[in-house]
Amino acid sequence: GxxxxxxxxxxxxxxxxxxxxxxxxxxxxxxxKLGLVASDKKKKTFSLSSLPWMKFIKSKPIIALLITECCNLFGLFFVYTNVGKILTEIHRVPPQYAGYILAGGFILMPISSLSAGVIADFLSKTNKMSLTNIRKLFNSLTSFIPAICMVILCFCDHTRQIFGIITVIILLIASALAYGSGYIVNFGDVIPAYSSIIFGIITAIATFTALFANVIAGVVIKRPVLEDWRKIFILFSIVYFIGGLAYIVLGSAVPRKWATLKSQEEQKVNDTISEEETVLMRELELGKK
Incomplete structure (x- = not known):
């Protein structure tokens, strides 16, 4: 910090x-690229009441971002909090070795995220895929790979220790793909003029929702045995799957016309012209009188 x-x-x-x-x-x-004037250094101000809230609510890509982030953070909160217990309680890995395994997984996470960004940039620059399909590809990886890993862990006990350890590491690595080219960066694609505001609101909602992940896990897992953990793995695999599917169906990387920086500048120009016309009309009316 x-x-x-x-x-x-x-x-x-x-x-x-x-x-x-x-x-x-x-x-x-x-x-x-953003349609701004480089010499304009005036501080931009806005009020929450001036935001197009109904357009946000009705926008399918924003709904997709809300669903997928809620599902993703719901799973991530559970994974980050309980992945150590998975290794020690189910696979019976000694705590000191579990720490090394987790450290390796978390070290690979930023590498995974940065690599995803490089690959996505290459696909975009070479026109191999559209930006929407790139976002859907990486968001699918960060949703469906953890879902598959959760299903695999349902069948991994201490007799399949190595298989379970590898699955956990893959789960951690895949979780970082969203930050490289998944839903995290998609806010800037869809609503560039309001991306920071909506990202903050949706992340706050998703974080609040994700707080219940460990509450549910605590209620379901009564004993440190695979039978209890299996119920949670199935639940969270379904949650991850829903998040990935929602983004495939509703997601997009095409900017909304009403949410671009250019549209804001044009609106300001139109407002200025309207004000000038109003003043001119009043002056003409006063002149006639």
């Missing part, structure tokens, strides 16, 4: 125009 916070304060800005560390070429490139 002491390292992350200073870096965040130094590297993060409200807009590319006000960023302190990027080059002018990079600033101009970003602004050109």
């Amino acid at each position: 002491f390292i992350w916070l200073p870096l965040w304060l130094w590297l993060v800005a409200d807009s590319p125009q006000t960023h302190r560390t990027i080059s002018e070429n990079e600033r101009n490139y970003i602004c050109e």
Whole structure:
């Protein structure tokens, strides 16, 4: 935290125009792609009442993001909290060795996430796949692989220790794919003008939902035996599957016309013109009087 916070304060800005560390070429490139004016350094303000809430609610891609993030975090909270117990209670791995196994899995997670980003970027630049299909591919991997791993763990006890350990590591690695090119980055594709706001709201809802994952696990798992754990594995595999399926059916990476930065700028111009026309009409009416 002491390292992350200073870096965040130094590297993060409200807009590319006000960023302190990027080059002018990079600033101009970003602004050109987003339809912004590089020299405009005015701070943008908004109110929650001005947001198009009904469009958010009716948008299928946003509904897909809500469902898949709720399902994904529901599973992740359970996995991160209980993966150690899976190794020690079911597969009877000594705690000291379980720590090494988990460390290896968590070390591979950022590698998995970064690799997914590189591969997705390659597929997009070479036009091998559309951006929507790329997002669906990686989101499917981060949903269906954990679902399959949960099913496999239903049949892995201490007699299949190595098989269970490998499954757990794959489960951890696959969980990180969402951060590289899955639903996490999809908010910026669909609603670039409101991505940070909606991402925060949906993540808050998903996090609150995910808090019940361990509550449910605590209620179901009465004994440290595979029979009790199997019920939880089946439940969470279904949750992961629902999240992946919802995104395949409803997900998209095509920007909504009403949620682009260009549409916001055009709306501001139209509002300014309307105000000027209103003032002019009033002046003409006063002149006639």
